[in-house]
Amino acid sequence: MPRTSTASPPRCRHCGASLVGGKRGRACPRCHPEEAALAAQLELSFFSPPPDDSAIPVPADSARPPLSRRARIESPANAIPQKIATAENDADPPAAGPDAAPPIENKVAHSHAPASIPSKPRTSVGHYFSIAAGSLIVIGGLSWAGFQMWPRGPVERSIVQAIEALPHFAERTGAQNPFDAIAVEGDSSATFVDLDGDGLLDLVTGSRSGEIRVFRNTGTRKQPRFLQAAGDAFGLVTTDTSNAVAFADLRGAQLPDALNAGTNGAFTFFQNRGAARRPSFVLLAPEDDPFAVTVAPAHSYDWRATFADLDHDGDLDLLVGTRDGSILYFENRGTPQKPQFQGVTRVDPFGLRGLGELVSLTFGDLDGDGDLDAIAANAAGELLFLENRGNAWRPKFVLMARGTLGLGNAGPDATVALVDLDDDGDLDLVIGGADGHFRYFENLSTPAPGR
Numbered sequence: 001m002p003r004t005s006t007a008s009p010p011r012c013r014h015c016g017a018s019l020v021g022g023k024r025g026r027a028c029p030r031c032h033p034e035e036a037a038l039a040a041q042l043e044l045s046f047f048s049p050p051p052d053d054s055a056i057p058v059p060a061d062s063a064r065p066p067l068s069r070r071a072r073i074e075s076p077a078n079a080i081p082q083k084i085a086t087a088e089n090d091a092d093p094p095a096a097g098p099d100a101a102p103p104i105e106n107k108v109a110h111s112h113a114p115a116s117i118p119s120k121p122r123t124s125v126g127h128y129f130s131i132a133a134g135s136l137i138v139i140g141g142l143s144w145a146g147f148q149m150w151p152r153g154p155v156e157r158s159i160v161q162a163i164e165a166l167p168h169f170a171e172r173t174g175a176q177n178p179f180d181a182i183a184v185e186g187d188s189s190a191t192f193v194d195l196d197g198d199g200l201l202d203l204v205t206g207s208r209s210g211e212i213r214v215f216r217n218t219g220t221r222k223q224p225r226f227l228q229a230a231g232d233a234f235g236l237v238t239t240d241t242s243n244a245v246a247f248a249d250l251r252g253a254q255l256p257d258a259l260n261a262g263t264n265g266a267f268t269f270f271q272n273r274g275a276a277r278r279p280s281f282v283l284l285a286p287e288d289d290p291f292a293v294t295v296a297p298a299h300s301y302d303w304r305a306t307f308a309d310l311d312h313d314g315d316l317d318l319l320v321g322t323r324d325g326s327i328l329y330f331e332n333r334g335t336p337q338k339p340q341f342q343g344v345t346r347v348d349p350f351g352l353r354g355l356g357e358l359v360s361l362t363f364g365d366l367d368g369d370g371d372l373d374a375i376a377a378n379a380a381g382e383l384l385f386l387e388n389r390g391n392a393w394r395p396k397f398v399l400m401a402r403g404t405l406g407l408g409n410a411g412p413d414a415t416v417a418l419v420d421l422d423d424d425g426d427l428d429l430v431i432g433g434a435d436g437h438f439r440y441f442e443n444l445s446t447p448a449p450g451r
Contacts (some may be wrong), residue, residue, distance in 0.1 A: 047422035071137040167366050168406045169429055169441040178224050178421070179430070179438035185209055189304065189360070189415040190434035191203060193247040193256050195234065199277035200224065201419060204236075204245050204258075205432065210243055212236040212260065212323040221423035235281035236260075239268045242358070244415065248316045250290065252337040255279070259291070261320060266289040295343035296328065303328075304415065308352065308363040308372055315339065319352075321359030321376070326354040350390070351397040356380055364418040364427045365404075375407075375429065377414035383407040383431070411435055 010019045012028035019026040027035035097125060174180060179190075186208035192201040200217040203226050207213060214233040219225030236245070236258060247256040251271075258270040258281055271291050274280030286292040302323035307316040311331070318330035329349040334340030352361070356378030366373040367387065374386040374397055383405050390396030411433040418427040422442065429441040 040301075053123035088268045133165060146212050166405060167426060167443045167445040170406065170444055172440050172442050177440045178219070178226060179203075179440055182215060182226055182228075182438060184211075184213060184436040186434055186436045187413060188436045188438060189244040190417040190419075190430040190432050190438055191245050191247060192417065192419045192421075193255070193432075195279050201421070202226075204233075204247070206245055206260070207436070210238045210262075212238065214245065224421060234279045235283075236270060236273070237283070239283070244304040244306075246305040246318075250316065250336075250339045257281075259305055259307075259318075263302050265296055265301040265303060265322075267294060267303075267305070286340055289343050290334070293343070294330065294341055296345065297326070297347070300324070300326065300328070302358055304358075304360045306361050306363065310363075310372060319361055321355075321361050323358050324380075325355060325357050325359055327355070327359060327361070350395045352376075352386065352400075354399065355384055358413055361416040362416045362418045362429075366418075373397075375405075375416050375418065377410060377416045377431065379413050381410040381412050381414045381433070383410055383414070383416070407441065410439065 006013045010026060011017065012019060012031060015028065015030045017028050019028045061082050084429065092303045098170070123298050137262075140285055160247070172345070182203070184205060184207040187206065189206050191204045192206060194200060195202045195204075195214065196216065198217075200219070200221065201224070202217050203215040205213055205215070212233050214229045214236070215226040216229045217224050239260060239262065244261050246259045246261070249255060250257050253272075254276065255272040256279070257272050260268040260270070262268065269284055269291050270281035271284050271288075272279050273282045294331035300322050304321045306319055308319060309316050310319075310329075315332045315334065315336045316339075317332050320328040320330070322328065327348050328344045329346040330343070331345040332339050332341060352374070355376045360377045362376075363372040364372050365371065366375075366385075369388075371388045371390065371392040372395065373388045376384040376386060378384075384402075385400045385407070386397040387400055388395050389398045407429070413434040415432040417430045417432075419430060420426065421428045421430070421440070424443075425445040426445045428443045431439040433439075
């Protein structure tokens with residue numbers, strides 16, 4: 001049995017008459033007869049469209065009360081967004097006169113769907129991709145611009161801490177450079193060691209002539225002053241064209257021994273047989289030389305040596321940069337009291353590769369994470385920073401972008417040495433080169449606590 005509605009029809013609030021029209025538009029036939037006619041006609045047009053366009057007869061009523069605001073809003077003309085106008089070819093348009101109602105300039109379009117609502121244009125896939133790309137660019141820009149202002153999460157904090165932990169070097173010249181008045185005839189390479197036991201680091205350098213020169217420190221810990229020592233440099237005699245001299249306590253005797261790496265691809269080892277305040281270097285016989293049986297690759301020459309405990313086993317290993325850009329790794333397979341370097345353990349170890357020709361290396365913990373990082377220089381004068389992304393036991397060096405530490409280019413055939421020259425708890429950088437002079441770059445990092 002069909003359901004019937006029991007609700008009473010809506011009535012006019014002014015005269016109580018039943019309203020005419022459907023939900024899309026109602027009007028009172030007494031108060032607003034012309035709107036009631038339109039509402040009734042509109043209600044029929046949604047179910048049975050009328051024939052050809054024609055004007056809708058509207059009774060004239062010049063004395064009708066003015067429309068209220070709600071009636072204007074609920075009127076069919078406002079409810080349906082369709083243009084209604086008298087047809088131009090209407091044979092009998094409404095007559096004009098003082099008693100005639102104003103003409104209705106709209107007409108109902110004979111269509112089931114509103115004709116004035118345009119169809120939605122189809123959007124291509126590329127349009128959405130362009131919107132997505134633009135949004136990513138904007139979001140990325142805002143993220144980068146507000147990186148220092150937004151609350152930082154763990155990833156952002158770790159990035160900021162890593163950046164802040166890296167040192168920044170600034171070159172000191174003139175009177176601020178303690179090496180300003182020091183020079184050799186060419187191929188200078190700085191090495192720092194306390195030779196006379198006074199607690200101050202002295203300077204030892206090779207030279208193009210093969211002579212090893214010692215410059216004693218007569219200043220203080222914070223303000224060093226270097227003067228050339230007289231005599232034979234404590235027994236460090238000339239043996240070959242000397243590119244670099246490396247010092248290390250290889251016997252556990254608290255005395256630094258010396259290793260001269262020359263241009264012919266061989267080592268010359270000097271053992272310190274003196275005392276803490278008076279060193280005496282002696283050239284060892286082959287049977288006593290821990291480097292006597294060292295085997296090096298063929299055609300390897302112009303060596304530059306440095307000692308570092310890269311595998312964190314308590315003894316010092318040896319790394320050598322060569323003319324062809326190879327890095328030779330000599331692992332110490334002995335003990336801290338009895339070293340044993342039998343031959344090249346690896347070539348280009350731990351990611352130390354692609355550094356150019358005639359490589360000079362120096363190691364130190366530059367970012368304060370407990371492992372050794374590296375700075376390299378080459379024949380072209382490039383200064384390269386290699387951060388250790390591994391650990392103290394298994395190093396993995398990654399070449400960072402140029403200028404990461406504020407270092408530009410040095411002169412040709414540059415050499416590098418890290419040393420705390422001003423006793424402020426961080427490592428400074430001293431650069432030698434083909435011109436025989438030394439450049440000093442101060443580390444501007446925050447001094448270590450207690451310094």
